[in-house]
Amino acid sequence: MTTLRTTPAGAATTPPLPGAPSLTGRPRPLETVVRWILRAAAALSVVITIGIVISLLGPALAFFREVPVLDFLTGTRWAPQFADKSFGVLPLVTATAWTTFIALLVAVPFGLGAAIYLAEYARPGVRRTLKPILELLAGVPTVVFGFFALSFVAPVLLRGLLGIQVGTFSILAAGLVMGFMIIPTIASLSEDAMTAVPQALRQGSAALGANRMQTTLRVVLPAALSGIVAAVVLGISRAIGETMIVAIAAGARPQMVTDPTMEGATMTGFIARMALGDSRIGSLQYNTLFAVGLLLFVLTLAVNLVAIQLVRRFRQEY
Amino acid sequence: MNPTDRTLEPSVKEAPAHAAPTTAPSARWREERVTKDAPTPVLECVDVDVRYGGFVAVRDVSLPFGHNEITALIGPSGCGKSTILRSLNRMNDLVDGARVDGKVQYWGQDIYGPGVDPIEVRRRIGMVFQKPNPFPKSIYDNVAYGPRVTGMDVDSMDDLVEQTLRRAALWDEVKDKLKQSAYGLSGGQQQRLCIARTIAVEPDVILMDEPCSALDPIATLRIEELMVELRDRYTIVIVTHNMQQAARIADRTAFFTADVDETSGDRTGVLVEFDLTSKIFENPSDSRTEDYITGRFG
Numbered sequence: 033m034t035t036l037r038t039t040p041a042g043a044a045t046t047p048p049l050p051g052a053p054s055l056t057g058r059p060r061p062l063e064t065v066v067r068w069i070l071r072a073a074a075a076l077s078v079v080i081t082i083g084i085v086i087s088l089l090g091p092a093l094a095f096f097r098e099v100p101v102l103d104f105l106t107g108t109r110w111a112p113q114f115a116d117k118s119f120g121v122l123p124l125v126t127a128t129a130w131t132t133f134i135a136l137l138v139a140v141p142f143g144l145g146a147a148i149y150l151a152e153y154a155r156p157g158v159r160r161t162l163k164p165i166l167e168l169l170a171g172v173p174t175v176v177f178g179f180f181a182l183s184f185v186a187p188v189l190l191r192g193l194l195g196i197q198v199g200t201f202s203i204l205a206a207g208l209v210m211g212f213m214i215i216p217t218i219a220s221l222s223e224d225a226m227t228a229v230p231q232a233l234r235q236g237s238a239a240l241g242a243n244r245m246q247t248t249l250r251v252v253l254p255a256a257l258s259g260i261v262a263a264v265v266l267g268i269s270r271a272i273g274e275t276m277i278v279a280i281a282a283g284a285r286p287q288m289v290t291d292p293t294m295e296g297a298t299m300t301g302f303i304a305r306m307a308l309g310d311s312r313i314g315s316l317q318y319n320t321l322f323a324v325g326l327l328l329f330v331l332t333l334a335v336n337l338v339a340i341q342l343v344r345r346f347r348q349e350y
Numbered sequence: 351m352n353p354t355d356r357t358l359e360p361s362v363k364e365a366p367a368h369a370a371p372t373t374a375p376s377a378r379w380r381e382e383r384v385t386k387d388a389p390t391p392v393l394e395c396v397d398v399d400v401r402y403g404g405f406v407a408v409r410d411v412s413l414p415f416g417h418n419e420i421t422a423l424i425g426p427s428g429c430g431k432s433t434i435l436r437s438l439n440r441m442n443d444l445v446d447g448a449r450v451d452g453k454v455q456y457w458g459q460d461i462y463g464p465g466v467d468p469i470e471v472r473r474r475i476g477m478v479f480q481k482p483n484p485f486p487k488s489i490y491d492n493v494a495y496g497p498r499v500t501g502m503d504v505d506s507m508d509d510l511v512e513q514t515l516r517r518a519a520l521w522d523e524v525k526d527k528l529k530q531s532a533y534g535l536s537g538g539q540q541q542r543l544c545i546a547r548t549i550a551v552e553p554d555v556i557l558m559d560e561p562c563s564a565l566d567p568i569a570t571l572r573i574e575e576l577m578v579e580l581r582d583r584y585t586i587v588i589v590t591h592n593m594q595q596a597a598r599i600a601d602r603t604a605f606f607t608a609d610v611d612e613t614s615g616d617r618t619g620v621l622v623e624f625d626l627t628s629k630i631f632e633n634p635s636d637s638r639t640e641d642y643i644t645g646r647f648g
Contacts, residue, residue, distance in 0.1 A: 156446060232483035236544070238444060240496035240551055241473030250499065255486050 088329060091314075091322035098316055104323065110286035110297075112306075112320050119320065121327065126289040127296035128331075131207040131278055132271040134292060138211025139267055143218030144260070150219070151226035152248045163223065170216035178280030181209035186281065201283030201295040210277050214267040221266065225259020226252050258343040265339040269332050275300040299324050389416025389602060391455070392585045393438060393475070393555055398452035400433050400442065407433045408619040411452075413604055415555070420577060420586045422600035422627065424593060426642065429606040430619020431589045435557050438587065439475035440468040456555075473500050476548035480560040482540035484532035484547070489515075489524050492532050492543055496551035510550065518546035519576050538569025542576060549580065556580065558588040562595065574599050593643065596627065603630040605639045 096104070099119045107120015146166065150159050186205040190196045198204055229252050237247040253260070283295025284305060297305070303321055311318040391414035398411045408430030415421045415438075423431040433442070440461060442448040453460045461471045484492050493511045497504050504510050511528070515521040520542045524535070532543055541561060548556055558577070562570040570592075577586055577599055590596050596603050604624040608617040623636045634640045 230483070232479060232481060233485060235441065235444065235477075235479065236483045236485065236547075237495070237499075238469075239439065239441065239472055239477035239479075240499065240547065241469055242495075242499040243469050246499045250495070251485055 085329070088322050088326045091319040092326040094314075095316065095319035095323040098319075099323075108288055110302075112317060117316075121299075121324065123286040123288050124297060124299045124302050124324065125327075127203060127278075127282065127286075128272060128298040128300070130203045130289045130292055130296070131210055131274075131282060131298055132268060134204060134207025135210035135214060135271040135274075136264075136268065138208055139214040139218050139271075140264060142211075143215045143263070143267070144222055146215065146219035147222035147226060147260075148248055148253075150223045152244060152252060163220070166216045167220055168216075169212075170220070172213075174213060174274060174276040175280070177209050177213050178277045181205045181277060181281035185209055196293065198293045199283075199295060201281060202293055203282055203289055203296050204292040206278045206280075206282035207292065209281065210271055210274050213274070213277065214270050217270060218263045218267045221263030222256070222260045225256040225263065228259065229255045254346075258347045261339055261343045261346075265336060268335050272332055272335070273300060273328065275304050279304045299328050303328075389414050389419055389421075391415055392417045392457065393587070394455045395434065395438070396453040396455060398434065398437060398450060398454060400430070400437050401449045401451070402445070403447040405616060406618050408606075409609075411619075411621045413621060413624055415585055415587050416602060417585055418581055418583075419601040420581050420588060420599055422596035422603045423587065423589045423606060424591075424596050424603060424642075425606035425619075425622075426608065427591075428617050428619070429608045431604075431606045432559055433619065434606075435559055435587060435589050436477075438555070438557055439472050439477055441472070441477060443468050473551055474553050475555040475557060476551065476553035477557040477559065478541070478544050478548055478561050481564050482537055482544050484535075484540050484543050486531065486533060488529045489532050489535070489543060490528040492547050493550050496547060500551055502551065514546050514550045517549060517580070518542050519572065519579070520546055536569070538565050538572060541565060541569070541573060545573070545576060545580075549584070553584065555585045555587065558586065560589050560591060563591060570595070593631075597631050600627045603627045605630060605634070605636075605642065607638055607642070 104119050104121050106122065107118060108122045109118040109120045110123045111118045150163060150166075154162065182200070182205075185208055186198055186200060186202060189208075190198050190202075190205060196204070233251050233255060234247055237251045242250070278298045278301040282298060282301055284297050284301070285295055286297040286302065287294065289296040303324055306317070306321050309317075311321070393415040395411050395413045398408070399406060400408045411430075411434055413421075413434070423435060425431050436442050436445075437450045438454060438461075442450060450462055454462060456471070456475065460466070461468075461475075485495060487495070490511055493514050494507050496502075497507065497510060512521060512525075515524060520539060523539060524543075527534070532540060535543060541564075545556075545561075562573050565573065574595065577588070580586065581601075588596075588600065602625065605622045606619050607622050609620050610617050623630065623634060623639045625635075629635075630639060631643055634643060640646075
């Protein structure tokens, strides 16, 4: 706690005039307590992140003592449970990359479109009704999305309506549904960022003879860019880390994915499947989970770092 | 709809009445410049009422704005002067529940008439706002924004930006940092940039909504000098809380006040008096104007 100190003892001070109001401070212990509680709340997430990294590192390092890092990162055959073991993680990475890419292909245009509509075009009444409904979509449990992919998107939408030859399990169906899942995340956060752009900028643009689309694309979107990028990054992080949908709908066969109609096991899908099994603590199989987990963590972190750099470069502050 | 129906091309363009010298404004000079009893209106309100929802903000305003003149709208807070200003280029369209009745004639055509595109209106009747609102872009892009979005036929954008900034008396201060953010400028410079941005699209009329209220006296003086210079090319309508400002720069002044409804307490703006600025300030015909001018109320 900081206290303002008056002149040091011994220095000449004039005494207060008679009848002067007292300005002496009184102790405020509650202030100190509140400050420490808030500090603890802020520290908690940092502590937990560090804890996660430490718990991942131990078993992952044990794994890399047996499997060379380079073999792990560049190998194209993933067979940790076979007699002829192989720990090339690329099949899992390609499956994750494909599902994430397809999800973004769906979620970015629809999410941004919804955000632009809500922030710039919809009347206030419409916005007040639509936004909560959109956010409701974000509250649907992902296991439900998984079954939606398995029972509707793959057989009815893809095979039936669009005539795309996919099996029961496919990267395409899982990626599409994952895209639906992250639309509300991107839409809602982008809408917040766009709504935060001062009305004065829209009026300034309108007063110069710009139409609504020009105002949106040239003034509002650039000004809201950092918030929009943050929304997309959160979407990417959710897509990379999403587990239930891919575990249910993408399949379980780890193979290099070159075509989204294939089935494939993503990093998260593999972890979910393996974690259910009876891997003995300390075994290579057990450590494998942590190695893949660490890779997931590093990838997500990398996406976040790149995004922060992008935002710094393109940010237009208002 | 036929696209030609939407154009609001001025049918008659009159030459400026006098070539005005670019000296500092003074009361004497002002009277030399405008001697006519009635202005030649470029823009004219005819029986205009503005409502927000069910509430009448301004009632029954008829007011002409003279060609190449500065018209000041003065009056106490809540008297509807900003509301009237915003109805002159359909900025009220952006406010939910706002409704304008009556006519606003621009070169003889009602800007609220059928088939009129508010975007075309605003291209010709620009606006400068109370708080400087440059876009979060470079100084250059701020000036180039209007010409770009309106698809102006520009030979060289660089030349246009330079010319415009010169006319806005900002060029010397910013010529070395055109690519830097407009947010690095001082408040007064930002406001002159907003004026530059407005004149870049070559409007006919410039509406100014208390353009100096967020600025210090020196920046205010520069904007006032600028307005007087711009009057040769543009018709200017300015809302101001500062009576001295109106007296310094305006050719004509309209005084508004608020009528308070005895039962509901609603305040409705009304136009009290409109005349040459010298008449309003020296010899007003309405006692309410005199009370306001002399500081007895408001």
